[in-house]
Amino acid sequence: MRTAYGVETVRAAERELMARLPEGALMQRAAAGLAAACADLLGRVYGSRVVLLVGSGDNGGDALYAGARLARRGAGVSAVLLAPERAHAGGLAALRRAGGRAVGAEAAGELIERADLVLDGIVGIGGKGGLRPEAEPLAGAVARARAAVVAVDLPSGVDADTGEVRGTAIRADLTVTFGTHKPGLLIDPAREYAGSVRLVGIGLELPAEPELEALQHADVARLLPVPAAESDKYRRGVVGIAAGSARYPGAAVLAVAGALRGGAGAVRYVGPAGQAVIARFPETLVSDRGPEHAGRVQAWVVGPGAGDDAATVAEVLAADVPVLIDADGLRLAEPSAVRARRAPTLMTPHAGEAAALLGVERNEVENGRLSAVRELAARYGAAVLLKGSTTLVADAGGGPVRVNPTGTSWLATAGSGDVLSGLAGSLLAAGLSAVDAGSAAAYLHGLAGRFAADGAPVGAHDVAERIAAAWRDVVRG
Numbered sequence: 001m002r003t004a005y006g007v008e009t010v011r012a013a014e015r016e017l018m019a020r021l022p023e024g025a026l027m028q029r030a031a032a033g034l035a036a037a038c039a040d041l042l043g044r045v046y047g048s049r050v051v052l053l054v055g056s057g058d059n060g061g062d063a064l065y066a067g068a069r070l071a072r073r074g075a076g077v078s079a080v081l082l083a084p085e086r087a088h089a090g091g092l093a094a095l096r097r098a099g100g101r102a103v104g105a106e107a108a109g110e111l112i113e114r115a116d117l118v119l120d121g122i123v124g125i126g127g128k129g130g131l132r133p134e135a136e137p138l139a140g141a142v143a144r145a146r147a148a149v150v151a152v153d154l155p156s157g158v159d160a161d162t163g164e165v166r167g168t169a170i171r172a173d174l175t176v177t178f179g180t181h182k183p184g185l186l187i188d189p190a191r192e193y194a195g196s197v198r199l200v201g202i203g204l205e206l207p208a209e210p211e212l213e214a215l216q217h218a219d220v221a222r223l224l225p226v227p228a229a230e231s232d233k234y235r236r237g238v239v240g241i242a243a244g245s246a247r248y249p250g251a252a253v254l255a256v257a258g259a260l261r262g263g264a265g266a267v268r269y270v271g272p273a274g275q276a277v278i279a280r281f282p283e284t285l286v287s288d289r290g291p292e293h294a295g296r297v298q299a300w301v302v303g304p305g306a307g308d309d310a311a312t313v314a315e316v317l318a319a320d321v322p323v324l325i326d327a328d329g330l331r332l333a334e335p336s337a338v339r340a341r342r343a344p345t346l347m348t349p350h351a352g353e354a355a356a357l358l359g360v361e362r363n364e365v366e367n368g369r370l371s372a373v374r375e376l377a378a379r380y381g382a383a384v385l386l387k388g389s390t391t392l393v394a395d396a397g398g399g400p401v402r403v404n405p406t407g408t409s410w411l412a413t414a415g416s417g418d419v420l421s422g423l424a425g426s427l428l429a430a431g432l433s434a435v436d437a438g439s440a441a442a443y444l445h446g447l448a449g450r451f452a453a454d455g456a457p458v459g460a461h462d463v464a465e466r467i468a469a470a471w472r473d474v475v476r477g
């Protein structure tokens with residue numbers, strides 16, 4: 001499991017550790033890890049041209065000490081000081097002793113243009129808002145440069161706690177972060193600015209409960225159901241799919257496609273698209289009666305392509321088994337009926353649907369994904385999976401939010417969400433909790449999307465067909 005902790009927690013752990021260590025020791029640990037990552041990226045340090053962008057805090061101090069290490073190995077290092085009188089004094093002295101030089105911001109453009117490597121030490125966890133006006137031109141110069149860009153702790157200008165980017169921020173190829181991942185490094189839009197992320201341990205002792213967690217292969221493998229020898233289809237769970245309409249039969253077919261790959265013993269379909277479903281998947285149990293009379297299920301999926309069928313949504317919500325609500329179902333579900341449920345509920349909106357549920361603009365959700373998913377989970381008393389390139393899953397009762405690390409932008413394709421809801425519903429029927437079902441499904445679905453895409457556009461159907469391959473990849477490790 002990869003975990004991320006917010007700024008306040010990191011600060012407290014740093015204080016506690018600093019009290020036990022000689023002064024400056026933590027910064028030296030950070031700088032050593034940073035310099036090593038830079039050296040790996042450069043390949044040959046001797047003779048390389050390195051530019052440090054140095055702000056007024058300790059983030060700039062890290063950059064200066066790392067620059068000093070690189071200078072001692074023969075790099076030509078120039079530090080651009082954004083606030084010369086407030087630059088980290090010890091770091092600046094170390095850089096000068098090692099043969100590096102410091103310049104003002106006016107010289108930055110030309111240096112950046114000719115650099116092999118730029119270190120962004122403008123601002124780290126002490127940053128507020130996007131980059132200040134005096135730092136903005138630097139971000140432009142960095143974006144135009146051919147140099148590799150390494151962000152120190154965080155790309156400057158992104159919000160460490162939320163992943164928000166309000167205004168200009170530095171775009172890095174690599175972020176070297178200290179002590180722990182910060183939530184912003186794992187959540188879009190900030191995640192995109194971070195490039196790949198390397199964690200340098202500095203010995204922080206962190207609390208048991210993180211802000212954010214990202215499942216890895218081994219975690220998902222532990223969650224996935226394995227049929228026992230005596231299993232029959234009912235013991236493995238039957239998932240009911242109440243989806244599709246005369247207008248949107250495809251949503252039903254795709255939700256069933258996902259459900260068939262999710263480990264439930266059987267898939268039961270109710271709705272007007274039975275013909276289309278059975279033609280494509282003859283193994284489906286198709287019923288032409290409403291959910292209440294369709295026969296036993298261990299979990300329901302309701303909503304994909306449902307059009308305006310509010311009665312079916314209400315009937316499913318009244319069932320005393322886990323329910324996944326997606327797409328049209330989110331709009332049709334009575335909030336009070338969702339809150340009144342006793343069995344687990346999982347809602348799976350994309351940003352637009354989440355915005356409608358919260359009564360805000362879509363870009364507010366896209367920029368503040370973490371707070372949006374938490375807010376929805378609290379309002380509805382339900383687990384919420386907020387879809388996107390970094391899908392988030394929040395539990396009804398709070399606690400760490402899960403972020404899915406396998407997403408790919410190729411998954412933003414029509415019907416891909418229907419496949420996901422079927423898959424997650426199947427895992428609910430197999431007995432996983434709402435958060436586990438949602439996060440394991442997002443993981444498999446993302447991986448299946450990557451396998452199917454392999455660098456090219458894909459349709460939702462291709463994704464469903466690669467779920468089995470993703471499952472195998474996960475359980476084989």
Ligand SMILES: NC(=O)C1=CN([C@@H]2O[C@H](COP(=O)(O)OP(=O)(O)OC[C@H]3O[C@@H](n4cnc5c(N)ncnc54)[C@H](O)[C@@H]3O)[C@@H](O)[C@H]2O)[C@@H](O)CC1
Pocket residue numbers: 014018026027030031055056057058059060062122123124125126127128129130131132135152153154157178202
């Ligand atoms: N505390 C420690 O022991 C350690 C801290 N480390 C480094 O220290 C950093 C935190 O240092 P600080 O607390 O000094 O804070 P930062 O260096 O992150 O930033 C604070 C400074 O940036 C300015 N600033 C704030 N918002 C800005 C913006 N939007 N645009 C431009 N300037 C802005 C502030 O005026 C302040 O002077 C971490 O990110 C990490 O890089 C590491 O050395 C590891 C050890």
Ligand SMILES: [K+]
Pocket residue numbers: 059120121122123124151152153154155156
């Ligand atoms: K930075």
